[in-house]
Amino acid sequence: MRLLLVGLSHRTAPVELRERVDFQARGVAPALAALAARGSTREAAIVSTCNRSELYVACDDVIATRSDLVEFIGAFNDVPRSDVAPHLYDRADLEAARHLFRVAAGLESLVVGEPQILGQVKEAHSAATMSQTAGPVLNRLFHASFAVGKRVRTETGIGSGAVSVSYAAVALARKIFGDLDGRSVLVIGAGEMGKLTALHMKAQGVQHMTILSRTIAHAARTAEAIGGASAAPWEELDSLLGSTDIVITATGAAAPILTKARVESVMPPRRSRPLFIIDIAMPRDVEPAAGEIEQVFLYNIDDLQATVRENLARRESEVTRAEAIVADEIEKFGAWFRARGAIPTVVALRQRFEAIRRAELERLESKLSSLSPEARGRVDEITHLIVEKLLLTPTEQLKAVGDGESVSIYTEALTRLFGLDGSAEAPAKESNVQPFDRNRRR
Amino acid sequence: MQIAPLLFYGAALVAYAWHFAERRAVVGRSATTLLVFAALAHTFVIGMQTMEVGHVPIAGATSAISTFVWLLALAYLYTEMTTDERAMGVFILPLLVALQAIPAFRPGVEARNAVLQGPLFGIHVSSLLFAYASFALACVIGITYVLLFKEIKAKHLGFFYARLPSLQVLDRMNQVAIVIGWIFLTIGIIVGAVWAVQARGSAYSSQVQAMSVQDPKIFAALVCWFVYSFELFAARRIGWGGRRTAYLSAVGFAIILLNFVGASYFLTTSHNF
Numbered sequence: 001m002r003l004l005l006v007g008l009s010h011r012t013a014p015v016e017l018r019e020r021v022d023f024q025a026r027g028v029a030p031a032l033a034a035l036a037a038r039g040s041t042r043e044a045a046i047v048s049t050c051n052r053s054e055l056y057v058a059c060d061d062v063i064a065t066r067s068d069l070v071e072f073i074g075a076f077n078d079v080p081r082s083d084v085a086p087h088l089y090d091r092a093d094l095e096a097a098r099h100l101f102r103v104a105a106g107l108e109s110l111v112v113g114e115p116q117i118l119g120q121v122k123e124a125h126s127a128a129t130m131s132q133t134a135g136p137v138l139n140r141l142f143h144a145s146f147a148v149g150k151r152v153r154t155e156t157g158i159g160s161g162a163v164s165v166s167y168a169a170v171a172l173a174r175k176i177f178g179d180l181d182g183r184s185v186l187v188i189g190a191g192e193m194g195k196l197t198a199l200h201m202k203a204q205g206v207q208h209m210t211i212l213s214r215t216i217a218h219a220a221r222t223a224e225a226i227g228g229a230s231a232a233p234w235e236e237l238d239s240l241l242g243s244t245d246i247v248i249t250a251t252g253a254a255a256p257i258l259t260k261a262r263v264e265s266v267m268p269p270r271r272s273r274p275l276f277i278i279d280i281a282m283p284r285d286v287e288p289a290a291g292e293i294e295q296v297f298l299y300n301i302d303d304l305q306a307t308v309r310e311n312l313a314r315r316e317s318e319v320t321r322a323e324a325i326v327a328d329e330i331e332k333f334g335a336w337f338r339a340r341g342a343i344p345t346v347v348a349l350r351q352r353f354e355a356i357r358r359a360e361l362e363r364l365e366s367k368l369s370s371l372s373p374e375a376r377g378r379v380d381e382i383t384h385l386i387v388e389k390l391l392l393t394p395t396e397q398l399k400a401v402g403d404g405e406s407v408s409i410y411t412e413a414l415t416r417l418f419g420l421d422g423s424a425e426a427p428a429k430e431s432n433v434q435p436f437d438r439n440r441r442r
Numbered sequence: 443m444q445i446a447p448l449l450f451y452g453a454a455l456v457a458y459a460w461h462f463a464e465r466r467a468v469v470g471r472s473a474t475t476l477l478v479f480a481a482l483a484h485t486f487v488i489g490m491q492t493m494e495v496g497h498v499p500i501a502g503a504t505s506a507i508s509t510f511v512w513l514l515a516l517a518y519l520y521t522e523m524t525t526d527e528r529a530m531g532v533f534i535l536p537l538l539v540a541l542q543a544i545p546a547f548r549p550g551v552e553a554r555n556a557v558l559q560g561p562l563f564g565i566h567v568s569s570l571l572f573a574y575a576s577f578a579l580a581c582v583i584g585i586t587y588v589l590l591f592k593e594i595k596a597k598h599l600g601f602f603y604a605r606l607p608s609l610q611v612l613d614r615m616n617q618v619a620i621v622i623g624w625i626f627l628t629i630g631i632i633v634g635a636v637w638a639v640q641a642r643g644s645a646y647s648s649q650v651q652a653m654s655v656q657d658p659k660i661f662a663a664l665v666c667w668f669v670y671s672f673e674l675f676a677a678r679r680i681g682w683g684g685r686r687t688a689y690l691s692a693v694g695f696a697i698i699l700l701n702f703v704g705a706s707y708f709l710t711t712s713h714n715f
Contacts (some may be wrong), residue, residue, distance in 0.1 A: 157465070176609050178607070179610075275686065291595075294684070294686075295684055310599065
């Protein structure tokens, strides 16, 4: 059995095409059913996200299946084959596995190490399980890819550090205050950016949120949009500054609203409580000098963007370590996958032995006819046990062989020794290594 | 015999440093395991010495250092287990290794002076050792607080930012350690004073006669008490906190360390039993 991947992603296809080839929108289950009905695959799974659509299948004939999959992707999505074909890539066997491992690890993502992709790969597998298109090969492949995703996330820093401005602000707040439960947030300005960051804070467990605006009606509207927030008039600015933990400023004011002197004046009653000010306004709402005050942490939009850039660079530097993990897991999966090449031979060997047993019993039919039915049953049982015992060790040995070259040597030898060529299934030669080139190498 | 715990502490130090740099969970767990083994070995050593000489070896400076290291290791392990935070280990372990090196290379338990009998003396030394261990933890936590504070303030979110718990957590841990340390320091000093008055009446000894505020060791202990009292009470009133509290706990522990190790061997005329 061979493994094949055909698909497209943000690396090969423009967004216009990715929107047209969208299995998620048309339904992964119907797609899997339609694909299974074509009969070119034995197992199939579809990884579908907004940045990629990939078909992972197990099949017998890679070349025929590949062209059928290209046909299917076009037909199922109502996109002419000529439009989609130039943007498709394909990988076979371990290269297909490597690609899925890289996807699960976040190495193929637009933002390296983004966390959602592993969940999406898991969804792809459970959809295939539900549609009963996942078999032993894909089950093994996908479970291995989950392991890769998990290892890469725990053993490398590829998923660490915030990579968006609002998430960077939340991460900073956590580093200052620890738990955000019970912290209070003051949002100055009722604009869109302030609202976004406030929503992020709310999602992180902040309970007390106050929106302050020059027009109370604006503040009330934004507070309602966020949900669970309250609005306050402009006059309360100083008293709110004295009691809040986190301040987000996002007004359109031309001159700074929070001067150093103003912030300093609210600090004494706060004692040693830290004040985290996030200035996402352009031009700035907070005088940069305010950041010099002890226990005041002032970050503006540029600072946050700079930390985001640093985090992205750090993620890039973790890529090599993640790739080493992928290589390690490919090694393990490869050993299993290549050992599977022996299975057709094992099946053929069993069929051969069983056929011999049956033939012999038939030949002796006349001599056995005098026996009682009970004794005949015993003969059948004993001969069956002998065959089983004879086959046990070779079967186990063959399954334990780890590398593809040895597998093909063994299967070749067995095929010749027992004359398995004429049986129902010929032994698979899934690797490109020729059975007899071992002589040349040694 | 003190060398076995030292080797374990050394191994644990390497593991904690490795864990801090690489953040691998397996390494972190082995670091903790090594430290637990070190503490067990140390417990065994101290237990053996107690059986050998018939009392807990805290009378001489060298044995007291060994017991202090043991207490600090236990206190740190307790903090690690309760907070699930391993990052501090890399700061604590160098102290353990450096101090444990003293008893390891000055083997044997000092003979106990006849004056140093009775429960009061035991309480005096053990509460002070426990106070020192708490202050050592507070100092390390304070140092990490300052490191993290500087990174956030300078908007350069790097090495420590990724590894340390939040400022709030560090601040709280620092306060708890100082409160515990201060309580035991106070008990230790009061009990010591009571003991000295009693001892002066009952037996003659040049050391006991030298016990006054002029003695460097006693003087330094009182300075420490004032530093930590200031940090605990006065500082809260005038709004000190965070970084300045952290600096104070470092200063306080520096005095303790100099007093504990330096003054014991070279300066004091009253505590050189």
